[in-house]
Amino acid sequence: MNNPTQNQPYSPMPRDQVPWLLFRVEHRLSSSYGTLSAQARIARIVTPPTPDDFDRHLLNSKDFLTPFLSYFSNFRRALSLYRAFRLEGRHEVTITALWARDMANIYNAESIAQSLGFRDGDGANPRRMLRDHIGEFLIHGGIVDTCRILTVFRGMNAPPTLTPTPVTPGPITIRxxxxxxxxxxxxxxxxxxxxxxxxxxxxxxxxxxxxxxxxxxxxxxxxxxxxxxxxxxxxxxxxxGRFMGAEQMGFLFGDTGQRRGEGDLMALGGQ
Known part of the structure; x- marks a missing residue:
């Protein structure tokens, strides 16, 4: 991990500066599904996150559980990930819309990634690309207030079954x-x-x-x-738009930051 000796915790965003609306994509096999997930909404008592906690999460390490949920302020990015999961054949793929205005314990993933040495350009580590965390926000400890979940977009997902179903030959399509x-x-x-x-x-x-x-x-x-x-x-x-201001409009409509291929997109689903 980068900066292993750094132990000063990062500060969450001021409540009045967090994006008003955030989106999370999950599927049934996401590591957070039913535990720290937006759908389960289980509050947990956790210690302040360390730089290593952030680094492990932003690297999407499968060897460590982290106390964060990744959300995105841009719906287009969430929808791209939703489609990628569907094309992979994942079940119960959802996009959760969260009213995050004035929430506590939200961190700007891009700012933290930059401080941890993530960067773009020639020679950059593909797992530590700063642009991959534009518009990403980390919620520490899960969702406490269930009324903040405005909607869960599900689409026509194939329902889970108790017995295996035959695989249909040919590519998966999304109408x-x-x-x-x-x-x-x-x-x-x-x-x-x-x-x-x-x-x-x-x-x-x-x-x-x-x-x-x-x-x-x-x-x-x-x-x-x-x-x-x-x-x-x-x-x-x-x-x-009259009430959002330039900063909130930038969160909602700005650059998605997403430059990954579908395979890399799908790797984000466990975060």
């Missing part, structure tokens, strides 16, 4: 469909994997999203809904 988010204030069309919304109301995507947020949080909140739609679209919709 893409146009999804319309429409209300009196705006109409937005996004191309997403079929069945991506967590509702059978595919003919009314905005209503489906409203119902999912209400089911999970107990609140009807147009702002939350419009921020999620903005993330999916890659641009602000309605009046959401």
């Amino acid at each position: 893409e469909v146009d999804v319309v988010f429409e209300c009196d204030a705006y109409q937005a069309v996004a191309t997403l994997p079929e069945g991506f919304l967590p509702s059978s109301l595919q003919d009314n995507a905005l209503r489906a999203l409203d119902e999912e947020i209400y089911r999970r949080t107990g609140m009807l909140n147009d702002f939350w809904r419009d921020i999620v739609v903005s993330a999916v679209m890659g641009r602000p919709v309605n009046w959401a």
